[in-house]
Amino acid sequence: MQLVAADVDQLTWRFDPPPTRRDPLIEDADRQENDENSDEGRQRSLGRRPPDAVNDEEFAGPGDETAFRKSGRITSHAVNPRLARLQPYPFERLGALLNGVRPPALSPIRLSIGEPQHPTPEFIRAALVANLDGLSTYPATAGLDQLRETIAAWFRRRFGLPRLDARTQVLPVNGSREALFAFAQAIVARSPAAPIVVCPNPFYQIYEGAALLAGAEPVFLNQTASNGFNLDLDSVADDQWQRTQLMYVCTPGNPTGRVLDLDGWRAIFDRADRHGFVIASDECYSEIYPDEQAAPLGGLEAAHRLGRDDFRNLVVFTSLSKRSNVPGLRSGGVAGDATLLEQFLLYRTYHGCAMNPAVQHASIAAWNDEAHVRDNRVRYRDKFAAVVPILEPAVKAHAPDASFYLWAMVPGGDDERFARELFAATHVTVLPGRYLARDAHGENPGSGYVRIALVPPTADCVEAAGRIMEFCR
Amino acid sequence: MQLVAADVDQLTWRFDPPPTRRDPLIEDADRQENDENSDEGRQRSLGRRPPDAVNDEEFAGPGDETAFRKSGRITSHAVNPRLARLQPYPFERLGALLNGVRPPALSPIRLSIGEPQHPTPEFIRAALVANLDGLSTYPATAGLDQLRETIAAWFRRRFGLPRLDARTQVLPVNGSREALFAFAQAIVARSPAAPIVVCPNPFYQIYEGAALLAGAEPVFLNQTASNGFNLDLDSVADDQWQRTQLMYVCTPGNPTGRVLDLDGWRAIFDRADRHGFVIASDECYSEIYPDEQAAPLGGLEAAHRLGRDDFRNLVVFTSLSKRSNVPGLRSGGVAGDATLLEQFLLYRTYHGCAMNPAVQHASIAAWNDEAHVRDNRVRYRDKFAAVVPILEPAVKAHAPDASFYLWAMVPGGDDERFARELFAATHVTVLPGRYLARDAHGENPGSGYVRIALVPPTADCVEAAGRIMEFCR
Numbered sequence: 039m040q041l042v043a044a045d046v047d048q049l050t051w052r053f054d055p056p057p058t059r060r061d062p063l064i065e066d067a068d069r070q071e072n073d074e075n076s077d078e079g080r081q082r083s084l085g086r087r088p089p090d091a092v093n094d095e096e097f098a099g100p101g102d103e104t105a106f107r108k109s110g111r112i113t114s115h116a117v118n119p120r121l122a123r124l125q126p127y128p129f130e131r132l133g134a135l136l137n138g139v140r141p142p143a144l145s146p147i148r149l150s151i152g153e154p155q156h157p158t159p160e161f162i163r164a165a166l167v168a169n170l171d172g173l174s175t176y177p178a179t180a181g182l183d184q185l186r187e188t189i190a191a192w193f194r195r196r197f198g199l200p201r202l203d204a205r206t207q208v209l210p211v212n213g214s215r216e217a218l219f220a221f222a223q224a225i226v227a228r229s230p231a232a233p234i235v236v237c238p239n240p241f242y243q244i245y246e247g248a249a250l251l252a253g254a255e256p257v258f259l260n261q262t263a264s265n266g267f268n269l270d271l272d273s274v275a276d277d278q279w280q281r282t283q284l285m286y287v288c289t290p291g292n293p294t295g296r297v298l299d300l301d302g303w304r305a306i307f308d309r310a311d312r313h314g315f316v317i318a319s320d321e322c323y324s325e326i327y328p329d330e331q332a333a334p335l336g337g338l339e340a341a342h343r344l345g346r347d348d349f350r351n352l353v354v355f356t357s358l359s360k361r362s363n364v365p366g367l368r369s370g371g372v373a374g375d376a377t378l379l380e381q382f383l384l385y386r387t388y389h390g391c392a393m394n395p396a397v398q399h400a401s402i403a404a405w406n407d408e409a410h411v412r413d414n415r416v417r418y419r420d421k422f423a424a425v426v427p428i429l430e431p432a433v434k435a436h437a438p439d440a441s442f443y444l445w446a447m448v449p450g451g452d453d454e455r456f457a458r459e460l461f462a463a464t465h466v467t468v469l470p471g472r473y474l475a476r477d478a479h480g481e482n483p484g485s486g487y488v489r490i491a492l493v494p495p496t497a498d499c500v501e502a503a504g505r506i507m508e509f510c511r
Numbered sequence: 512m513q514l515v516a517a518d519v520d521q522l523t524w525r526f527d528p529p530p531t532r533r534d535p536l537i538e539d540a541d542r543q544e545n546d547e548n549s550d551e552g553r554q555r556s557l558g559r560r561p562p563d564a565v566n567d568e569e570f571a572g573p574g575d576e577t578a579f580r581k582s583g584r585i586t587s588h589a590v591n592p593r594l595a596r597l598q599p600y601p602f603e604r605l606g607a608l609l610n611g612v613r614p615p616a617l618s619p620i621r622l623s624i625g626e627p628q629h630p631t632p633e634f635i636r637a638a639l640v641a642n643l644d645g646l647s648t649y650p651a652t653a654g655l656d657q658l659r660e661t662i663a664a665w666f667r668r669r670f671g672l673p674r675l676d677a678r679t680q681v682l683p684v685n686g687s688r689e690a691l692f693a694f695a696q697a698i699v700a701r702s703p704a705a706p707i708v709v710c711p712n713p714f715y716q717i718y719e720g721a722a723l724l725a726g727a728e729p730v731f732l733n734q735t736a737s738n739g740f741n742l743d744l745d746s747v748a749d750d751q752w753q754r755t756q757l758m759y760v761c762t763p764g765n766p767t768g769r770v771l772d773l774d775g776w777r778a779i780f781d782r783a784d785r786h787g788f789v790i791a792s793d794e795c796y797s798e799i800y801p802d803e804q805a806a807p808l809g810g811l812e813a814a815h816r817l818g819r820d821d822f823r824n825l826v827v828f829t830s831l832s833k834r835s836n837v838p839g840l841r842s843g844g845v846a847g848d849a850t851l852l853e854q855f856l857l858y859r860t861y862h863g864c865a866m867n868p869a870v871q872h873a874s875i876a877a878w879n880d881e882a883h884v885r886d887n888r889v890r891y892r893d894k895f896a897a898v899v900p901i902l903e904p905a906v907k908a909h910a911p912d913a914s915f916y917l918w919a920m921v922p923g924g925d926d927e928r929f930a931r932e933l934f935a936a937t938h939v940t941v942l943p944g945r946y947l948a949r950d951a952h953g954e955n956p957g958s959g960y961v962r963i964a965l966v967p968p969t970a971d972c973v974e975a976a977g978r979i980m981e982f983c984r
Binding site: 215387 | 692860870
């Protein structure tokens with residue numbers, strides 16, 4: 039198997055290419071199947087060793103390999119050993135699962151990767167082009183005042199906040215992944231008792247990697263049908279909470295689509311106050327929701343409603359990628375506790391992720407407009423309306439509170455087998471839920487589910503749903 | 512004093528604004544002097560606490576401050592205590608030095624910040640605009656094959672390398688700062704004996720911050736006139752080399768302009784082999800040099816000439832910012848040891864700094880063209896030719912091997928006093944050398960020098976040189 043270190047919301051791999059993508063790292067499935075063992079296929083792949091390792095031959099080309107062996111490595115400095123604790127990405131595991139499977143000669147439809155595919159609004163592109171003079175100056179890590187003001191105003195409008203200070207409570211970031219990762223590095227302190235980072239389960243793998251690379255132990259809160267996909271805080275022992283320095287929350291949840299309610303937030307705030315940890319709330323799916331009159335509750339909004347207008351111990355992470363269909367722009371924002379953001383800004387001046395000034399201006403344009411975001415929601419709403427009735431009888435897929443995912447229970451209960459056989463029978467790709475979760479509290483809460491991302495055009499989603507329905511008969 | 516967390520090659524501050532900058536965070540000096548204590552002045556500043564701390568009043572606005580005090584912080588999670596070990600940035604210290612100084616009514620000329628000011632070539636802007644479709648897709652952390660191939664080809668051409676594998680020995684990065692910082696995090700391992708990161712002294716402050724935040728102790732190699740600004744490896748004890756995990760090299764050096772020669776590289780490679788550490792060579796100034804027939808030696812080139820074609824233990828960091836006058840683009844590249852880059856890529860998939868695809872295409876265009884780089888060098892050459900003869904008698908400034916800096920010994924030997932009095936007399940800003948260095952081996956090797964960045968237009972540089980000459984009479 040040839041893996042490539044491309045990444046969408048996780049690493050992607052050669053067997054599951056997005057049909058619309060131009061990235062030459064990503065090959066189309068048929069081509070891969072024909073040449074997966076050829077030298078040409080190897081040449082085209084990145085040829086790097088994935089975390090779960092292949093042999094050296096696959097790592098470097100034969101020429102380099104020989105040279106390596108001849109020279110011998112006089113020293114081999116061990117890199118940070120925390121890297122060895124990282125888990126394979128879900129898409130690497132999917133690649134291994136589908137390796138060698140020959141799908142039928144139907145058009146491939148990928149519902150596995152959560153990459154938005156609606157077009158980028160023209161006015162965002164225009165704002166970038168109008169501000170190319172920005173290429174000639176170093177940007178500040180804190181971003182332009184105007185960008186911070188714009189992000190703060192968006193948070194205030196969207197979540198009904200009477201106050202959010204652009205000077206101290208907001209920062210721009212180069213997408214939520216970058217920020218979610220860096221935040222853990224800025225927060226987690228070495229301590230005699232191993233520090234803990236609490237994560238939902240299933241979850242976005244960056245939380246776990248951020249915890250491990252910060253030297254912390256990830257501890258999981260299972261979200262299952264039996265607990266209504268809520269976070270059961272009592273499932274983690276008090277002595278573990280006592281060691282907790284950071285808790286990731288994802289609302290709307292990836293992959294469950296579950297939105298945390300006010301009671302859920304109250305319980306988390308209480309716990310954070312009691313045990314002195316920080317909450318990182320990943321809200322990158324917050325703008326994809328079914329009811330125009332019922333936007334998902336956000337963390338800052340919950341804090342405000344509960345009288346915590348200083349947002350103490352809370353930082354919220356958001357992104358333009360899904361909201362504005364600009365996954366390539368690499369732009370998002372964080373907001374919350376000023377004391378934490380002050381330190382996070384200091385960290386970021388070294389971290390070195392100041393945003394391209396032209397990108398900052400494009401972001402300002404995007405945050406200031408809601409019409410395109412409503413249009414975006416209409417598109418997703420149409421897909422859910424068309425697809426859920428077809429799928430529901432087959433895979434127990436009900437529409438999520440929010441996000442563009444269906445978290446669907448598969449017939450037979452074996453998500454890996456379902457995904458592999460579905461691919462073999464229909465050329466439709468979905469992601470086994472167990473790859474998005476870890477064994478914890480005696481179970482893998484992703485097991486038995488698949489994640490279905492309704493990101494392709496509606497016609498493709500409907501076609502895929504029809505094939506899935508047929509397959510399940 | 513109001514500090515802003517803008518950063519150029521370091522944090523910048525309100526008293527030393529680049530005249531051409533549009534960033535509203537940066538105010539012009541006269542305006543600052545008039546309102547530095549006013550509420551309006553505060554409102555315009557970012558209002559964050561610098562690392563060397565001011566009181567809470569300066570941190571948040573009065574309203575927020577009251578709210579903070581009323582609510583009390585039930586918990587105050589300590590952020591990563593390594594953050595407290597970070598030093599103030601050179602430009603914060605310069606801000607403090609010039610605080611309250613009233614310059615004369617001459618035009619301000621800033622020679623303190625190393626920000627390129629030549630215009631961005633039109634074809635780079637055009638390549639970005641032609642590839643805006645890239646905003647609609649998630650980029651891979653490893654970048655486009657085409658970008659890696661282009662960077663590899665550039666390294667091969669520029670440094671006469673017979674081989675550099677784009678699949679395994681090259682990665683794109685969002686500027687050299689981001690990469691220099693992240694690399695230390697990916698390399699440095701916890702160890703029973705405190706790990707050491709060796710840095711040149713004087714140096715680019717990111718090396719020190721990267722070391723501290725990775726949990727390592729920075730140890731310094733002084734570069735002084737008495738050692739010809741070379742790296743005296745024997746000045747560090749063997750037991751310290753034994754604990755060394757990473758060594759930063761900067762060639763051409765910031766601020767000395769010194770280029771490491773082949774003997775220097777041989778000594779470093781020997782040491783790295785013997786003690787098993789990794790070399791990070793910051794070469795972001797490599798394309799600014801005086802003799803078109805004598806481009807500075809690079810680390811990969813040195814390795815090749817010394818028969819180390821696997822580049823073991825070496826990773827080189829470069830950037831388009833200075834080469835192509837695109838400091839706002841945030842684009843650079845790293846190349847070297849495939850084993851290290853494999854692990855660095857893995858780290859970077861979590862680190863989350865994939866490059867905007869439109870920026871990748873603009874970068875491809877930039878790396879593929881050398882004509883604009885030669886033009887750029889001509890401009891700097893003209894400045895040095897015009898300025899050095901004026902300055903030389905006054906401040907013992909000789910032209911550097913490479914880079915756009917003059918590392919000038921000041922009359923009287925007190926660099927802080929020189930910089931302050933020069934500003935007070937002429938409105939010309941230079942950076943005291945001691946701010947770029949640390950006390951080590953019984954001295955501060957930056958003391959007695961100022962860094963003069965010849966980045967403004969030639970006429971401004973000449974005007975500034977004349978004022979400095981007058982001041983020194």
